[in-house]
Amino acid sequence: MPLVVIGLSYRSAPVTLRERFAFAEARVPEALRQLRDSGAADEAVIVSTCNRVEIYAVSSLEPPGAFAALRDFLINSHDYREPLRDEIYSLSEPQSVHHLFKVASGLDSMVLGETEILGQLKKAYDVALQGGHTAGRLNKAFQRAFNVAKHIRTETNIQRGSVSVGSVAVELAEKIFNRLSERDVMVIGAGDTSEKAARALLSRGARSIIVTNRSHDKAVLLAQELGGRAVQFEDWAREFLNVDIVISSTSAPHYILDRAKLEPLMKSRRNRPLLLIDIAVPRDIEPEVNFMPNIFLYNIDDLQAIADAYLTQRKEEVVRCEQIIREKAQALLGPQAVPQPAREARPAFGGR
Amino acid sequence: MLAVILYGLSMLYSVFLWRKGFRRDDHVNYFVLLMAFGLHTTAMVLRGFRLNHCPVTNLYEATTFAMWSIVAVCLVVGLWPRLRFLGAFASPILFGVGVFALMPNLDPLELTRTARPELSPAWTSVHAALMALSYGAFGLSSIAAVMYLTQEHNLKLHKLQAIFSVLPPIQRLEVVVARLLLSGFILLTVGLAIGAYDLTYLSNAQAYRGDPKIVWSALVWLIYLGLIVMRWKFAQGGRRFALGAIGSFAFVLLTFWGINVLSPLHNP
Numbered sequence: 001m002p003l004v005v006i007g008l009s010y011r012s013a014p015v016t017l018r019e020r021f022a023f024a025e026a027r028v029p030e031a032l033r034q035l036r037d038s039g040a041a042d043e044a045v046i047v048s049t050c051n052r053v054e055i056y057a058v059s060s061l062e063p064p065g066a067f068a069a070l071r072d073f074l075i076n077s078h079d080y081r082e083p084l085r086d087e088i089y090s091l092s093e094p095q096s097v098h099h100l101f102k103v104a105s106g107l108d109s110m111v112l113g114e115t116e117i118l119g120q121l122k123k124a125y126d127v128a129l130q131g132g133h134t135a136g137r138l139n140k141a142f143q144r145a146f147n148v149a150k151h152i153r154t155e156t157n158i159q160r161g162s163v164s165v166g167s168v169a170v171e172l173a174e175k176i177f178n179r180l181s182e183r184d185v186m187v188i189g190a191g192d193t194s195e196k197a198a199r200a201l202l203s204r205g206a207r208s209i210i211v212t213n214r215s216h217d218k219a220v221l222l223a224q225e226l227g228g229r230a231v232q233f234e235d236w237a238r239e240f241l242n243v244d245i246v247i248s249s250t251s252a253p254h255y256i257l258d259r260a261k262l263e264p265l266m267k268s269r270r271n272r273p274l275l276l277i278d279i280a281v282p283r284d285i286e287p288e289v290n291f292m293p294n295i296f297l298y299n300i301d302d303l304q305a306i307a308d309a310y311l312t313q314r315k316e317e318v319v320r321c322e323q324i325i326r327e328k329a330q331a332l333l334g335p336q337a338v339p340q341p342a343r344e345a346r347p348a349f350g351g352r
Numbered sequence: 353m354l355a356v357i358l359y360g361l362s363m364l365y366s367v368f369l370w371r372k373g374f375r376r377d378d379h380v381n382y383f384v385l386l387m388a389f390g391l392h393t394t395a396m397v398l399r400g401f402r403l404n405h406c407p408v409t410n411l412y413e414a415t416t417f418a419m420w421s422i423v424a425v426c427l428v429v430g431l432w433p434r435l436r437f438l439g440a441f442a443s444p445i446l447f448g449v450g451v452f453a454l455m456p457n458l459d460p461l462e463l464t465r466t467a468r469p470e471l472s473p474a475w476t477s478v479h480a481a482l483m484a485l486s487y488g489a490f491g492l493s494s495i496a497a498v499m500y501l502t503q504e505h506n507l508k509l510h511k512l513q514a515i516f517s518v519l520p521p522i523q524r525l526e527v528v529v530a531r532l533l534l535s536g537f538i539l540l541t542v543g544l545a546i547g548a549y550d551l552t553y554l555s556n557a558q559a560y561r562g563d564p565k566i567v568w569s570a571l572v573w574l575i576y577l578g579l580i581v582m583r584w585k586f587a588q589g590g591r592r593f594a595l596g597a598i599g600s601f602a603f604v605l606l607t608f609w610g611i612n613v614l615s616p617l618h619n620p
Contacts, residue, residue, distance in 0.1 A: 161515070171515055175507060178523040270587035273523055290508060294590045302510045309512050 001042065002093040003141050004063055005100065006070040007054030010110050013087040015050075021078050023048040028124070031077060032133045040069035043138040045128040047103075049120050051110050056100060058137040063092040094333050097141060101325045104145040105152045106159065113158040113314045118149050141332065148328045155324065158317040161310030165193055165303045166200035169277050172306075173201060173245055176273050176296055181205040186243040187226075188236060189250035190218040193279045193300075197247050198226055210243065212236040214250065237261070241268050247277045248284040258286035266292065277303070360447045382430050385439045388446075389423045396420060411612050414484045415453040419446055421488030422495075425532075435528070437519055441495045449605070475550040482543030483569075487604060489536030490576070493529045494601035497594035500525040504591060526589055529597050537576045544569055568611040575600050 008021060023031055028046050035044050041057035048054075055074065059066035067090040074088065091099050099108070104121050106113045125142045128134045134142070153159050162168045170180075177183050185206050187198050190213045198209055209228030213219035216232060223230035231239050240246075250256060257276070266274070276297045278285040283299055290297040396416065422442055430436040503522050506514035519525075547569075579596045582588040588596075 168515075172507075175503070175514060175521055176523060178521055178527065271589055273590065293592065296507050298510065305510075306512065306515055309516075313516075 001058050001060055001137060002063060003056065003058055003096045003100070003137060004066050004070070004090065004092050005054055005056050005096040006067060006074065006088065006090045007047075007052060008087050008089065009052035009054070009108070011108075012089055017087055018051070018053060020080055021053045021074065022050075023053065028127050029131050032128055032131055034077065035070075035073055036133060038069065038073055040066065040073050043128075043134050045125050045134060045138060045142065047121060047124040049117065051117075052103075052108075054103075056096075056138065056141075058135075067092075094329055097329045097333060098325055100141060100145045101148045101329060102322075104149040105321060105325070106149075107318060107321055107325075111163055112311065112318070113160075113163075115153070115159060118146070122146065144328065144332050148325060151328070152321050152324055156317045156320050158314055158321050161313060163307050163311050163314070164196070164200075165279070165300070165307060166196040168303045168306045168310075169197040169245075169247070169298075170200045170204050172277075172296070172298060172303075173206075173275055174204070176275055177244060179205075181207055183244040184208045184210065184242055185228075185245045185247065186210045186212065186236065186239060187222070187228075188212050188246065188248040188256065188284065189280065190215075190222040191249035191279070194247045194249035194277075195222060195226070197277060197279070198228075201245065202226060206245070210236075210239050212239075237265065240265055243274075244272065245275045245277070247279065249278075249280045250284050251280070252284060253282060255286045256284045257289065259288050259292065262289050262292060262295065266294065279303070360450075379436075381440050381443070382427070382436055385423060385430075385443065386427060389420075389427060392416070392420050392423065411609065412453050414480060414487075415449060417481065417484040418487040418491065419449055419453070421485050422446065422491050425488070425492050429528075433518070435520055438492070438495060438499065441499050442492070445491060445495060452609070475546055475553075479543055479547040479550055482539050482546065486536045486539035486543055487608075489532050489539060490597075490601045490604060493532035493536060494598045496525055496528045496532060497597040500529060500594045501591065501598075504594075526593065529594060530583060530589075533576065533597055534580060537573075537580060540569075540573055540576065544573060565611050568607065572600075572604060575603065 008018060010018070013021075023046055025048075028048065031046055032044055035041050035046075035055070035057075040061070041055070041059045043058040045056045046054075047056070053074075055070055057066065057070060059069070061069060071088060071090070075084075102108045104118055106115060106117055109117050121142075125134070125138075129139070162171050173180060173183065180201065183201075183206050185198055185201050185208070187194050187209065190211065202209060209223070209226050211219045211223040211226065211228055211230045212233050212235070213222070213230075214233050216230065219230040219233075222228075246257075248257065271294050273294045273296065276285050276289065276295060278297065279300045281300065285297055285299075287297065287299075289295050399413070423439075423446065426439040426442050430439050499519060500522055503514060503517070503519050503525065505511075506517075507522065520528075579593065579600060582596070583593050
């Protein structure tokens, strides 16, 4: 009995449709039971994330029959009555196995190479396993998928580097400072991107966070969310002596940090290194300060350029990853499996 | 000779690593240096047994001993993956100094050990060994300083290489430079003190007060003291400190041979 996949992802369907087909976490065990009771599948795993809803199944039916039954289950269980074109795709072996390996490795993710999907896949498999909805075929395929993901992570650069502005900020800090756990962060201006960057730094162990904003109430709110401390906007220079990383994102029309302000402050800081991240447009920090000793200034374009470079590097690794996936899929399926260079998703029986 | 050839190979490989942006873990260079170190150690041990004393009594021996200490520290430090590239930065200096040490005039065997029979052989050996070790530490601190400047330059200019490389953070590199420099300074101070004590064995010790090597050594000691005071007392760390470490060692490297030639005490 072959492994088949049916589902929809960000590649095939917009979020408005994906959310209609999503399975709430608590509903998955019951859905699995109904799916098996319907006779559409002997073994099944349901993966439901913000970017994909997929059913991995092993069925005693021939693939065309299995696809039809799984599609009906998917549509009926969400009471979906509107017409569909090719948003739902279906795959049979060996493409289904390739697809599973690609999903586990983050090759089919919106953010190429991301690792969150592996955790989500493991959780989905665990729910099915606990409910007794998997057996030899799916167990073997999923275990192998997890191994392939690990292999690809260690043997290629597909997951290397940061592809978001927040994580690039963390990486820069790690290139400058010995230990993030001894570093204090200041956020000037309570913007969304600065909040993400601050969160990323905290998640990697930054010691403390100070938030300052023209509207003190907003600063207090963000400080509470981040577990930090808010200071009055007029007092930020006094706190500046103790911080190592500054993330600035105010809406000020002029520079709030310039060479004249920073020179005496750096002397008071005994010239300790200072990372300035300016994500404001127009910019908050005078570009000249980057020429001062021990100051490293990056603006939003600099961060984005690094993130883009990492993404390009990841894309270059895809060929190597697909080669590994082909080899591993062939090892799992045996010599009868014809290696496929890429997944060829096809619509599951036209529209409805 | 074989060790110097391997240092040369390591240097060539280092150029390759540099061109690649120091992105991957540097096992190949580490093992080349390890092989060179094995040959280097064997050569020094054989020479020590042949001459029946610690091989640190002429310019050739002192130079190779300082090189040996640099490689030893590189290999130990290289056990930490992020500091493994120290060896790649060291190999050009090792190769250059190695070629210099192989020049025939630097190794007049008849002058080893017998040059100043009235000096204490034990104290002379300890003095020479400590001095060579201190120069090794200064050499390594300047190599770490080059790493610091490379990474600092890339970070300042927002080069992608700064992020993609697996070099350590610049703050850690500065700590490495500072600690090596301090270690070298302590070794230099003790070495000079022992050298001064050793001079008391000479009947006409006062005659050597103006010996160029003694004056030069005092100058080197003052330069490094200045660097240390500037960093710890006046917070002149970072780029300036790294440049100071490189400049000071460049001074030692460029004047060491000439001063030895001029010194009647060290080159009788």
